[in-house]
Amino acid sequence: MQRVETVNALRAQVKAWRDQNKIIAFVPTMGNLHQGHLSLVQKAQELADKVIVSIFVNPLQFDDQADLSAYPRTMDADIKQLMSVATDLVFTPNIDVMYPQGMEAHSTVVVPGMDDKLCGKNRPGHFDGVATVVSKFFNMVQADIAIFGEKDYQQLLLIKKLVLDLNLPIEVIGSETFRDESGLAMSSRNQYLTDSERKKASVLYQTLMELKNQLEQGEQDFKRLQQQAVEKLKLAGFSPDYVEIRRAGNLDLVNTEDTDLRILVAAYLGKARLIDNIACNLA
Numbered sequence: 001m002q003r004v005e006t007v008n009a010l011r012a013q014v015k016a017w018r019d020q021n022k023i024i025a026f027v028p029t030m031g032n033l034h035q036g037h038l039s040l041v042q043k044a045q046e047l048a049d050k051v052i053v054s055i056f057v058n059p060l061q062f063d064d065q066a067d068l069s070a071y072p073r074t075m076d077a078d079i080k081q082l083m084s085v086a087t088d089l090v091f092t093p094n095i096d097v098m099y100p101q102g103m104e105a106h107s108t109v110v111v112p113g114m115d116d117k118l119c120g121k122n123r124p125g126h127f128d129g130v131a132t133v134v135s136k137f138f139n140m141v142q143a144d145i146a147i148f149g150e151k152d153y154q155q156l157l158l159i160k161k162l163v164l165d166l167n168l169p170i171e172v173i174g175s176e177t178f179r180d181e182s183g184l185a186m187s188s189r190n191q192y193l194t195d196s197e198r199k200k201a202s203v204l205y206q207t208l209m210e211l212k213n214q215l216e217q218g219e220q221d222f223k224r225l226q227q228q229a230v231e232k233l234k235l236a237g238f239s240p241d242y243v244e245i246r247r248a249g250n251l252d253l254v255n256t257e258d259t260d261l262r263i264l265v266a267a268y269l270g271k272a273r274l275i276d277n278i279a280c281n282l283a
């Protein structure tokens with residue numbers, strides 16, 4: 001596996017692969033890799049000849065300085081993991097490569113309609129930071145396809161809209177959430193959980209599944225269902241940000257005619273802000 005740290009070195013390798021007609025897939029990450037990330041790399045390998053992974057903790061998408069400082073940086077272990085799944089290239093730019101003129105006056109990419117609801121509402125500026133850094137990465141890497149995890153479902157839709165709106169020449173593909181045996185979605189934030197919190201954490205997924213069952217049985221009082229789920233999470237020791245039943249395609253509010261739904265949750269458990277979501281198709 002090659003490791004490159006500059007845009008010039010990255011582009012030189014990408015050009016060489018392009019000249020050999022290789023299909024290139026890109027998996028952006030903030031490091032602290034786990035099985036969920038490796039499953040994205042494996043999906044990328046199924047779809048492309050060469051796989052590039054980036055590791056960069058993007059300060060622009062953190063609305064909370066303490067969260068940014070505490071974010072685990074585990075570069076050596078990350079590199080080993082990427083080698084273990086035969087990644088072709090890892091791109092590890094530093095802050096000066098990403099933001100040579102600083103972040104203050106940097107151009108910002110805003111994806112309207114997708115950045116101000118659900119997680120966007122409680123994390124001001126977060127999705128602008130994501131859209132900006134992902135746009136930069138897409139231009140730097142110039143891959144054919146990019147893989148994003150469905151665990152960050154709002155982020156996935158945001159990136160799809162960004163690509164559509166700006167005619168970016170890349171195909172964005174979602175990859176199924178990787179869960180442990182209890183149903184808990186893999187996340188770097190799980191390591192903030194104590195042992196007893198970790199045991200409770202699967203209630204998040206159970207709550208989503210229960211809500212899905214209720215919808216499949218024909219219940220349509222969305223507000224009441226959401227409220228019940230919030231109460232259930234509170235009883236289990238969570239501090240929920242939201243539990244929402246939304247349209248799968250654009251995360252708008254649902255009405256009783258809608259059939260293609262997504263159920264999304266964000267909740268604190270101790271220090272960790274956990275998110276999860278599942279599909280619910282009533283057609």
Ligand code: PAF
Pocket residue numbers: 028029030056058061130133134152155
């Ligand atoms: O999902 C993430 O890890 C980040 O938001 C991303 C897409 C790598 C952008 O920094």
